[in-house]
Amino acid sequence: MLLVFAIVAVALVLFVIEPIPIDITAIGVMVALIVLPGTGIDAAEGVGGFASSATITVLAMFILSEGIRQSGLVNIIAVRIADRFGDSPFKQLLAVLGLSGGAAGFINNTPVVAIMIPMVNTISKKTGVSPSKLLMPISFAAMLGGMLTLIGTSTNILASDVSGRLIGRTFSMFEFTQLGLVVLVTGVVYMATVGRYLVPERISTGDELVEDFDMAEYLTEVVVRDDSPLVGETVEQSLEAVDLDVDIVQLVRGRSVFSEPLARKEIRAGDIFVLRADRETLLELIDTEGLDLAPDAGVTDERLEVESDDVEQAVEQSLVEVVISPETSLVGETLETLNFRTRYDATVLAIRRGGQIIHARMDERRLRGGDTLLIQATEETIQRFGTDRNFILARELTRPDFRTTRIPIALGIVAGVIALAALDIVPILVSALGGVVAMVATGCVEPNEVYSSVDWSVIFLLAGLIPLGVAMERTGAAEWLASVVVLAGSGLSPIAFLALFYLFTALVTNVVSNNASVVLMIPVAVDAAQAIGADPFPFVLAVTFAASTALMTPIGYQTNLMVYAPGGYTFTDFFRVGAPLQLLLTVVTTLGIAAIWGV
Known part of the structure; x- marks a missing residue:
């Protein structure tokens, strides 16, 4: 006993x-x-x-x-x-x-x-x-x-x-x-x-998602200077080199806007990055990597949900919330162990856990059931989230692939x-x-x-x-x-x-x-x-x-x-x-x- x-x-x-x-x-x-x-x-x-x-x-x-x-x-x-x-x-x-x-x-x-x-x-x-x-x-x-x-x-x-x-x-x-x-x-x-x-x-229903997740201090636009050591490198190489808690959310080049996948994009002088980083990380990047704050930098939902003029990248990006299902095997994993960005073709901007909003070191946080991720992704990727039982898509009320003709049978x-x-x-x-x-x-x-x-x-x-x-x-x-x-x-x-x-x-x-x-x-x-x-x-x-x-x-x-x-x-x-x-x-x-x- x-x-x-x-x-x-x-x-x-x-x-x-x-x-x-x-x-x-x-x-x-x-x-x-x-x-x-x-x-x-x-x-x-x-x-x-x-x-x-x-x-x-x-x-x-x-x-x-x-x-x-x-x-x-x-x-x-x-x-x-x-x-x-x-x-x-x-x-x-x-x-x-x-x-x-x-x-x-x-x-x-x-x-x-x-x-x-x-x-x-x-x-x-x-x-x-x-x-x-x-x-x-x-x-x-x-x-x-x-x-x-x-x-x-x-x-x-x-x-x-x-x-x-x-x-x-x-x-x-x-x-x-x-x-x-x-x-x-x-x-x-x-x-x-x-x-x-x-x-x-x-x-609050009136807030944009950027405001709702307190992203104002964490999303910034920077310009790559001519003398930047990042020029000629790919985005993936640059992120590995700086070894800081930072994500490149978008790359703006002239009238073209590039989002995921960005890893193989070669960085050029004059490129504008939309970065996710805290103030200290941003200052360190500006000091060491040849970056300048973009003039009139202000990142909003509309700024992140743009459609590129580039033919190759003419895909609309959207901000959306997805909830980690309590039943999923993803619970206990981290964004890093999941290789989330590459696996899902989506960028996580913030994590809401109850009343707490997490911006820093997100890759190291173990995911919990009920966590809400603020992600930026294409409509095609978002549709995949909607059909993936690991996630609850907190945006769309209906899906086009329901078997409505089977309702009486079910x-x-x-x-x-x-x-x-x-x-x-x-x-x-x-x-x-x-x-x-x-x-x-x-x-x-x-x-x-x-x-x-x-x-x-x-x-x-x-x-x-x-x-x-x-x-x-x-x-x-x-x-x-x-x-x-x-x-x-x-x-x-x-x-x-x-x-x-x-x-x-x-x-x-x-x-x-x-x-x-x-x-x-x-x-x-x-x-x-x-x-x-x-x-x-x-x-x-x-x-x-x-x-x-x-x-x-x-x-x-x-x-x-x-x-x-x-x-x-x-x-x-x-x-x-x-x-x-x-x-x-x-x-x-x-x-x-x-x-x-x-x-």
Whole structure:
């Protein structure tokens, strides 16, 4: 038992400080449980998480969600919302909350929020309302909407699997839809009333991107003098020679403007560079490299978004924001290790991480999920960003390559999956896998998209943590924790005890993975309920609902991370807006569980 507690403690620390991705930590937990004696887990049981019905069902749901995403259905609805409610801030808030929460009940909430980020930017430009006022609310709504059905989030599927193992009762498709609706409506009403005044306006819609990212002090035009040692060198050679934190964003030669790729361009006297550099670096360049400040140098969005008069380079350049997806393998990499400039034919001008804007030493910064990159690139390159699942393009609301003719088919397949499971004709695992086959067979999902549509970090996280729950039960760790909780809560009524479990799980979820919270807390909740003579199923539900309400930090849930940088939020913004809602939901969910299932 002490050994299992030690493994849990190390895992929790690694989950919080995240020196390595949390899925790798989970695999480490699995290995430790197998290798260390006394945990009660052998090799077959240790890797059994990969064969768990919960893991396979979650994998299938990612692919089903991809079929809906590729159909463009959510985008079409988003466009209509932008057109119909764009003139009323209150109506547009209700509309985006309803779309986010409703869609998240049936498809994975991560792609829902990914689709809605550019939609919010479109609405903001039309109405002048800051995107900050909408992005946090849609993240919260997507989280709460996941509690409408069993397939709304991977946490529900995992909790159902753990519940079936411990008390022999799994969740049906619409087991908690009634309570899920109450929770979602509570969240929507809160965000439309109290919350709308608490959500800050961090991003101004009137600012150009150059101003928005505080680029005024970092973008400068310089002229190459006749005596410059750079004359005759290529741009790539010049950057290697100076060994400073500087980027050449544009090269202006007469009436021609050159952007990426610039590496092989030979520098000539009289060339004008648009540089990204801080003041000290700029002064050093001027002193040592034969450069002069260009007269009337002033760099704006329009200056960077020019179309060259040169026939060879007649390509329009644009400034655009792209968000690093929390699900991508790029997390933990740097711009340098990715060779970003060459690999993507794009120049990164700045990085926004929450409320912080990074200009210096960007190449050395490890990328995090939710980071927003200000890039300059051609329209062709930007379109590639729009179709790359590693990025969320925060500019365009629609793409021309959606399979809109497949909308009825994709909807029919998902409806069939839900109906077969809801009517107990086949288990959800079987209907979901059948739905995957149908999605590919009908062309809703291409074969090469099947594997890229899966968030493998979640799959490995589930597979790694499932044996931890088993070890907690077998070693008596869960029972011991439950006895401590029961002793601490002696004198509390069962409903107060239920609220205590909900609140504690919610607090844990705000700093560690929601799936980890379920694995750790459900065994404890079941043992505690049995110790006080209560039905354990309501306690399982309390933990499940609490694990999907990480409202107080940007790191508690993926959708919060996705809106963290685009909204320009600070870490404390989430606590100010989310903490009152967290307390409100503690009361509402606890009373709802007691009213529907009893305690």
